[in-house]
Amino acid sequence: MTMQQAVLGIDIGTSGTKVIVVGVDGTVLGSATETYDMATPKLGWAEQNPEDWWNATVKATQRALEKKTNLDVQAIGFSGQMHGLVPLNRDGEVLRPSIIWCDVRTEEQSIALEQTVGREQIIQLTQNPPLPNFTLTKLLWMRDYEPDLYRQIRCVLLPKDYIRYKLTGSYAMDVADASGTLLFDVSKRKWSSEMCQATGVSKEWLPPVYESNDVVGHLTDGAGALLGLPGGIPVVAGAGDQAAGAIGLGVLEPGAISAVFGTSGVVLAVTDSPLRDPKGRLHTFCHGQRDSWFVMGVTQAAGGSLQWYRNRFAQVEQLAANQSKRDVYEFLMDEAESVAPGAEGLLFLPYLLGERTPHLDPNARGGWIGLQWRHDLSHLVRSVLEGVSFSLRDAWEIIRELGITSSQWKASGGGAQGDIWMQIFASVVRQELEIVQASHGPAYGAAILAAQGVGILDETSESVHSWLSSGKTVRPKEEWVEFYDSLYSVFRQGYAASKDIVTQLNQLSR
Template identity: 55%
Template sequence: MAVFLGIDVGTSGTKTIAMREDGDILASATSEYSLSSPKPGWSEQEPEDWWKATVESVGKVLKNGKVKAADVAGIGLSGQMHGSVFLDKQGNVIRPAILWNDQRTAAECADIEKKAGGREKLIGLVANPALTGFTAPKILWLRKNEPKHFDKTVRVLLPKDYVRYRLTGEFATEVSDASGTLLLDVKHRQWCKPLLDKLDLPLSLLPKVYESEEVSGQVTAAAGKLLGLKAGVPVVGGGGDQAAGAVGNGIVKRGVISATMGTSGVVFAHSDELQIDPQGRVHTFCHAVRDKWHVMGVVLSAGGSLQWYRNQLGQAEMAASKKIKTDPYNLLTDQAAEAPPGCEGLFFLPYLTGERTPHADPHARGAWIGLSLRHGPAHLVRSVMEGATYAMRDCLEIINDMKIPIRE
C-alpha cells in the first residue's frame, strides 16, 4: 500500500509523518530548533535548520515506520506562514529568515497602505490590510535597511517553500500560504501585479503559484539520496499551517469552523465565496481547497500567554511537577480552578507580542487590570486563561458579524 509523507515546518521544530493511503499513521518524528531575537520585537531563524530538521525527521520516520523508499508515493508540505527567505542567484540564503511573529515592519506597513492609495484600496487589491507579520513589509524593510542584501536577492520564499526548493529544486508556492504575503490577489488566486508595481517590486522575486493539491515538483536525486527516498517522488503544493490543519479537521464546507490554540490562537471559518471584513480585522485567504476561501482571526499570544506565565511566575509549579512527574500545566490548571469565573473582576489582556485580531496593533501590550488585595495566584493564572479565551471570542464575534454561518 502506498505511503505518503507530510512535512510541517513549524516555528519550534519540523514534524514529519508517514501515512498509508487508508489513513493509518505509521510513524511520526519531530526535530526541534531555536529562533533568535537579535533586537526587541525581532524574530529570526536559519533556513538551514529547517532543512536539517527535515532530513533528520524524514529519516526517523522511514526507519521507525519501516517504510521502504519504493513505497513513498508523494509528499505534502505545510508550515509556519509569512516568513521571508531571501535567496541570491545561486539559490543561497542571504540572511536569516524573518518570521511571522517579527514586529519590526510597522513603518513599512504604513508605507504599503499609502502607496496602495489607503487601507480600503489595499484591502480591495489583496483582501487584507498591511500587518507587521506579513511578507511584503519584510521585503520593503530589507530594501530600506539592508540594501546590499536586497540587491543580491533574486527570489523570496516562504518557510515551507524553501524546504520544497531543497527537495525539488523548484521555486514554487501555493495559494493558501501565498495569501499571507500581502502580495496575492486573493480573489483571482494569482500574484497582484498592480500592487507589486505600486511597491516597485518585480514579479520575478516571487515563485510560481499552485493550488494546494497540484504537483509542484519531484524529489531530486541529490535530495533523495540524502533523505533515503527515490528520485521523482511528487511533491504537492501543500498549505499554510492553518489551512492544512483545517483540511485535516474537516473545515472544508460552509458552516464549519475551528478554534485552535497553540502559541497563537486561531478561529478559522470555511467560505465558499470571497468574504472580506471591510475593516480588515480578520484575514481572508485562499483555502487549501480549490476555488474556496477561509476567514481567520488570529490572537498572537493565546497559549503563549500561559507559557509566559508558566516560565516567569510558575517556577514553583514547574519544580513540583518534576517531583510528581506531571506536566506543570496540569498544576496550573488545577490552581486556576480554585478561582471563580471572572476572577472577581481581574482581567488579563494577552497582547504580549502586539495583536492582530481585532486591533492590528504591533505596539499593543499585555496587562492585568483590576488587581486588588483579594487576588492571589489562582486568580492570576485563571485570568490569563480567560483573557486568551476572550480574545478568541473577539475573533468569533467578527466572523459572526460577517454573516458567515456557524453550525458546528
C-alpha cells in the same frame, strides 16, 4: 516482502520541524520532530536560519522512517509557518536569515504602505490590510535597510517553499500561503500585478502558484539519498499552517469553524467566496482546497500567554510536575478550576506580542486589571484563560458581522487539551465544541494534501473524513454564559482604556 503504501507530511514550524508517515487508511505509522531556535537580535525582531529548517527536515525524516523497510512512499506534502521571508539570489542561495511571522520591526513599512498605496486600496487588491507580519513589509524593510542584499534578490519564498525547493529543485508556492504575502490577489488566486507595480517588487521574483494539492515537483535523487528515500516521489505544493491545520481537522465546508489554541490563537471560518472585513480586522485567505476560502482572526499570544505565565510564575508547579511525572499544565488547569468565573474581579489583557484581531496594533501591551491583595496564582491563571477566550471571541464577533453562521466548531492545539479552558471558551462564545486530539497538527493536513495529490483521497468532505476520528464534545455551561457575556463587555473596554498609558510607556522604553 509486501510493501506498505504511505505518504509523508512535513510541517516547518516555528519551534521545530515535524515529519509524519501516514498509511493510506489515515493511520500514523511514524513521526519525529527536530527543534531549532529563534534569534531575537533586537527588540521586536525574530529570525531563523533556513538551513536549520533543512537540517531538521533531514533528521526528522530519517527518524520518522527509521526501521520501516517495507514503506512505499507515494507522495510528500508540506505545511509551514506563514509570512516568513526567504530571499534567494540568482544561484538559489539564501541572502539573509529569514524574517519570520512574529517579527514586528516593519511597522514603519506598514505605515508607508498605507500612505503610498492606501489602506483601502490594499484591502481591495489583496483582501488584507498592511500588517508588519505580512511578507511584503519584510521585503520592503530589506529594500530600506539592506539595499545591497535587496538588489541581489531573484526569488522570494516562504519557509516551507524553501524546503520544498531543496527537495525538488523547483520554485513554487501555494495559494493559501501566498495569501499572506500582501502581494497576492486572494479573490482571483493569482499574484497581484497592481501590488507589485505599486510597491516596486519585481513580479519575476515571485514563483509560480499552485493549488495546495497540486504536484509541483519530484524528489531529486540527491535529496532522496539524504532522507533515505528513492528519487522521483511526487511532491505537492502544500499549504500554510492554518490552512493545513484546518484540513487536518476536517474544516472544509462553509459553516465549519476552527478554533486553534497554539502559541497564537485563531478562529477560522470556511467560505465558498472571498469575503472580507472592510476594516481589515480579519485575514481573508485562499483555503487549501479548490474554490474555497476562509476568514480568520488571530490572537497573537493565546497559548503563548499561558506559556509565558508558566515560565514566569509556575516554578512550584513545575517542580511538582517533575516529581509526579505529570504535565505542568495539568497543575495549572487544576488551579484555574479552583477559582470561580471572573477570578474574583481580575481581568487579563493577552496582548503580550501586540495584537492582530481586532486592534491591528503591534504596540499593544498586555496586563492584569483589578489585582488585589487576596488574589493568588490560581486567580492569575484563571484570568489568563478567560482573557484569551475573550480575545478569540473578538474574532468570532467580527466573523459574525460578515453574515457567517456556524454549524460545527472544532477546537485543537495544545490549549484545547485543557478541559477547564475549553469549558470557559465554550461558555464565552456560546458554542458547542468538538475537541480534536490533533496531536500531529498541520503535518496531518500536509499528509492529506499529499494523498489528494496522487489520488489516494479526493477533495470531498466524505473522503477526507474517512481519515479522521471524532473528538469529545464540550458544551457551554449555562450558569456561566450570562456572566461571561457581562465580563466580555468589560474586557472590550480594556484595550482602549489602556492605550494612552501603553503609548507613553512605549515611548519611555525606546
